[in-house]
Amino acid sequence: MTSTRATLQQVAERAGVSLASTSRALHGTGASKAMVERVRAAAAELGYSPDAVGRSLRMKKTFQIAFAVADIGNPVYVEMMRAIHGVLAPHGYRVVVMTTGDTTGSTADLVRSLNSGFVDGMVISPLRTDDRLIQEIQQAAVPVVVIGRALGDHGISSVSTDSAGGIGAAVRHLHAIGRRRVGFLNGPLDTTPGEARQRGFDAAVRAEGFAAERIEVEIAGDFTVAAGLEAARRLFARAPDGAGQLDAVVAANDLLAIGVIHAARELGLSVPQDVAVTGMDDIEIGRVFHPSLTSVSLGSTERGRAAAQLMLRLTEDPGQQAQQVAVGPALIVRKSTDGGAR
Amino acid sequence: MTSTRATLQQVAERAGVSLASTSRALHGTGASKAMVERVRAAAAELGYSPDAVGRSLRMKKTFQIAFAVADIGNPVYVEMMRAIHGVLAPHGYRVVVMTTGDTTGSTADLVRSLNSGFVDGMVISPLRTDDRLIQEIQQAAVPVVVIGRALGDHGISSVSTDSAGGIGAAVRHLHAIGRRRVGFLNGPLDTTPGEARQRGFDAAVRAEGFAAERIEVEIAGDFTVAAGLEAARRLFARAPDGAGQLDAVVAANDLLAIGVIHAARELGLSVPQDVAVTGMDDIEIGRVFHPSLTSVSLGSTERGRAAAQLMLRLTEDPGQQAQQVAVGPALIVRKSTDGGAR
DNA sequence: CGTTCGGCTGGAATCGTTTCCAAAAGTGTG
DNA sequence: CACACTTTTGGAAACGATTCCAGCCGAACG
Structure with a gap:
C-alpha cells in the first residue's frame, strides 16, 4: 500500500508551475512543448494518475453506465452485459451492474436512485413495466434506455424485439413438421415477455391453416429452469381429453425449455421423437444441450449492443430525441424438434 | 427530464438555514428536532437527493467495489458476482464489473487503474498470476482480494480452494466405480487452475492403491465448451495402445466436461456406460444437463461471499492485516458417472 | 519604434458535499 | 442574576480536478 496517492497539486509543485498549466499540459491543450x-x-x-472523483465532480460526468436487470443469473442478461460492456469500454465507460428484484416497485426505486448522479446513464431490462416505472424513467436525471418493450410513445428510448412473432415462428415450425397436439409453457403473464409471448401463441394457433388436435397452456412461476420443470410436469400430467398426449411444447424461453425436456424425460418421453420442444433466446448452453435446443433467437447480443450505442449517443448529446431500435427474431432449428417424420 | 437536480445549497436556502445545518439535519446528527x-x-x-460524486470527493469513499474477471461468460463468475453483490449491496455498495482480457498484463493494468480512485476496493479472480500482477496488487491504493490462488505469503488477502484435492476426489471416485482407463482434460497449464488441477491429477493417479490400465492427458485452449469439445475429440482419437478405449474422463471444469460429453456422443459412446465424465465447479446448468453432471463443487457462491466479507472488513478498517480464507472442495455424484456396474 | 495580435501562463472560481471550529443560544445551578 | 456547561448553529475550509479570465511575453507588421 503506497503512502498516499499523488494529486495534481503535488505534480504542479514538483514541476514548479501552476495548477492550471499542469492540467492543461497533461491534456495537451494549449501548452508549450517545454511545459x-x-x-x-x-x-x-x-x-500520478488523475482522481476519477474529482474529475467527475468538475466535469459533471462519471464515465459510468448502469445496467439493471431482474436477475443476472439468466444467461440472456449475461450476454447483453457482455455486449454492452464491449461497446462502452472502448469509449472509456465502466459498467455498473445492478440487480432489481423482480418487482416493479423496486425497479422504479432503482431508476429514482439515478438522481444521486453516480452514473451517466442506465440501460435497463425490466420484467414488468407499469406507469410508475415509466414515469420515473421520464423524470430521470440521466438518459435511460429500455431493453424490452417499445416505449417510443412515452418518449423513452428503447430496444425491442418481436417475441410474439418469434413464438409464431416456433408454432408454425412445429405445425410444419406435423405436430398437432401442442402445449405452450409460458412465464408469468403480467411480465412484458410473458404477455407478448402469450399473444404470439394465441395468434399463431388461431391463424388460418393451423390445424390442431389439442392445445394446452401452462404458466410457470418465473422464467427459470426449476419453475419450468415444475410447470412442465403439470402440463404433461393433464389427462388427454380424447386426443393423445402432447407431441410438441413451445417454451417461452430456453430455461423453461430445458425444464420441459427434463420433465419429458421423467415420463420416459423422448425428445424430439415423442415431444418436440422449442425455446426462445438462443442461449449458448442450448447449443450443447442434449438434444440441442431449437430456439428463437431474439438477438440478445445485438440488442445489448444497440442499447449501448443508443446510450452512447444520448450521453454525448443529452438533447437528443428518444430513439427506437427493433431487432427481429430468427428461428434456429436444432435437434429438439428435428426428429424427422415419425 | 427534470430541469436540474436540487443541491444541498438550494435546500438550505429554501429552509432558510445554513448549509452546515442542512447537512447535519439530513444525517440526523446533532440537529434539533425542529431543524x-x-x-x-x-x-x-x-x-433533493444527495450527489454521490460530491459526497465521494469529500468523504474519500465511493461506495463502489470492482469485480474483475477474465470472462464474465463463465457461469462460475456469474455465481460469484451474485454472491458478492448479495453481501455488498445491503451495506450500500455498488458493484462494478470489469473484464480483464485473459492476459496477465492487462490484468495488472486494471489493478493499476485502481489508482484513479473510482472504487473503494477490488475483488479479482485472475486466471494467471505473475510477479508483476502481485506487485501491482501490493502497491494498489485500495484493498484487493484475490479469489483463486492463496497469496498470504505476499501479504495479499485471498480466498482459495483446494482444486488439486478436488481433482483427486474425482479420480478416486472413478477408480472406486471401477474405471481404469482414465483421461484428463485440462485447460492451459500456465493458468492458476490449470496448474493446480494438473498437480492434483498427477498426484492422484500416482497415489498408492491406484491401478490404471491407461492414462491420457489432453490440454484445451481455454476453459470453454468449444475448446473442450475440440480437445476431447483429440483425446478420444488417440489410438488405444493395446489397452481399450478410455472409460472415464476427468474434466478440469464443467464447461470442458460438457464438451467431453458432446464429443463422446459424436463417437456413439454413451455416458456414463461407456465413458464416465466428471467436471468441476458445480455450475447450475450441470444439474439439468443430460446426463446430469458429476462435479466437484469449489463453492463459487461461498468463495464470492467470503471475498466480499473480507473486502468489507478491509474497506472499513484499511489498517487491517491481509487475511486468508480457504473453501474445501466437495464431490457431488450425479448421473454422468453413476451408471452402476457395467 | 509603437502597436496589435496571438500564444502561454497563473490566479481564482467552481462542482456538491462533509466537518472543524467558534460563536450563539439555551439550560440549570449556586 | 451570574456563571458554567451543554446543545445547536453558521462560517469557512477542505476534497481534486477543470476552465474562465486576465495578464504577460514575444513576434509581426506598419
Whole structure:
C-alpha cells in the first residue's frame, strides 16, 4: 500500500508551475512543448494518475453506465452485459451492474436512485413495466434506455424485439413438421415477455391453416429452469381429453425449455421423437444441450449492443430525441424438434 | 427530464438555514428536532437527493467495489458476482464489473487503474498470476482480494480452494466405480487452475492403491465448451495402445466436461456406460444437463461471499492485516458417472 | 519604434458535499 | 442574576480536478 496517492497539486509543485498549466499540459491543450515535457516528467516521477472523483465532480460526468436487470443469473442478461460492456469500454465507460428484484416497485426505486448522479446513464431490462416505472424513467436525471418493450410513445428510448412473432415462428415450425397436439409453457403473464409471448401463441394457433388436435397452456412461476420443470410436469400430467398426449411444447424461453425436456424425460418421453420442444433466446448452453435446443433467437447480443450505442449517443448529446431500435427474431432449428417424420 | 437536480445549497436556502445545518439535519446528527423537520420538508419539496460524486470527493469513499474477471461468460463468475453483490449491496455498495482480457498484463493494468480512485476496493479472480500482477496488487491504493490462488505469503488477502484435492476426489471416485482407463482434460497449464488441477491429477493417479490400465492427458485452449469439445475429440482419437478405449474422463471444469460429453456422443459412446465424465465447479446448468453432471463443487457462491466479507472488513478498517480464507472442495455424484456396474 | 495580435501562463472560481471550529443560544445551578 | 456547561448553529475550509479570465511575453507588421 503506497503512502498516499499523488494529486495534481503535488505534480504542479514538483514541476514548479501552476495548477492550471499542469492540467492543461497533461491534456495537451494549449501548452508549450517545454511545459508539457516538464509536467509529464513530474507526473511520471510521482506516479500520478488523475482522481476519477474529482474529475467527475468538475466535469459533471462519471464515465459510468448502469445496467439493471431482474436477475443476472439468466444467461440472456449475461450476454447483453457482455455486449454492452464491449461497446462502452472502448469509449472509456465502466459498467455498473445492478440487480432489481423482480418487482416493479423496486425497479422504479432503482431508476429514482439515478438522481444521486453516480452514473451517466442506465440501460435497463425490466420484467414488468407499469406507469410508475415509466414515469420515473421520464423524470430521470440521466438518459435511460429500455431493453424490452417499445416505449417510443412515452418518449423513452428503447430496444425491442418481436417475441410474439418469434413464438409464431416456433408454432408454425412445429405445425410444419406435423405436430398437432401442442402445449405452450409460458412465464408469468403480467411480465412484458410473458404477455407478448402469450399473444404470439394465441395468434399463431388461431391463424388460418393451423390445424390442431389439442392445445394446452401452462404458466410457470418465473422464467427459470426449476419453475419450468415444475410447470412442465403439470402440463404433461393433464389427462388427454380424447386426443393423445402432447407431441410438441413451445417454451417461452430456453430455461423453461430445458425444464420441459427434463420433465419429458421423467415420463420416459423422448425428445424430439415423442415431444418436440422449442425455446426462445438462443442461449449458448442450448447449443450443447442434449438434444440441442431449437430456439428463437431474439438477438440478445445485438440488442445489448444497440442499447449501448443508443446510450452512447444520448450521453454525448443529452438533447437528443428518444430513439427506437427493433431487432427481429430468427428461428434456429436444432435437434429438439428435428426428429424427422415419425 | 427534470430541469436540474436540487443541491444541498438550494435546500438550505429554501429552509432558510445554513448549509452546515442542512447537512447535519439530513444525517440526523446533532440537529434539533425542529431543524430536522424543517430541512426534511424543504428537501422533500425540492425532491433533493444527495450527489454521490460530491459526497465521494469529500468523504474519500465511493461506495463502489470492482469485480474483475477474465470472462464474465463463465457461469462460475456469474455465481460469484451474485454472491458478492448479495453481501455488498445491503451495506450500500455498488458493484462494478470489469473484464480483464485473459492476459496477465492487462490484468495488472486494471489493478493499476485502481489508482484513479473510482472504487473503494477490488475483488479479482485472475486466471494467471505473475510477479508483476502481485506487485501491482501490493502497491494498489485500495484493498484487493484475490479469489483463486492463496497469496498470504505476499501479504495479499485471498480466498482459495483446494482444486488439486478436488481433482483427486474425482479420480478416486472413478477408480472406486471401477474405471481404469482414465483421461484428463485440462485447460492451459500456465493458468492458476490449470496448474493446480494438473498437480492434483498427477498426484492422484500416482497415489498408492491406484491401478490404471491407461492414462491420457489432453490440454484445451481455454476453459470453454468449444475448446473442450475440440480437445476431447483429440483425446478420444488417440489410438488405444493395446489397452481399450478410455472409460472415464476427468474434466478440469464443467464447461470442458460438457464438451467431453458432446464429443463422446459424436463417437456413439454413451455416458456414463461407456465413458464416465466428471467436471468441476458445480455450475447450475450441470444439474439439468443430460446426463446430469458429476462435479466437484469449489463453492463459487461461498468463495464470492467470503471475498466480499473480507473486502468489507478491509474497506472499513484499511489498517487491517491481509487475511486468508480457504473453501474445501466437495464431490457431488450425479448421473454422468453413476451408471452402476457395467 | 509603437502597436496589435496571438500564444502561454497563473490566479481564482467552481462542482456538491462533509466537518472543524467558534460563536450563539439555551439550560440549570449556586 | 451570574456563571458554567451543554446543545445547536453558521462560517469557512477542505476534497481534486477543470476552465474562465486576465495578464504577460514575444513576434509581426506598419
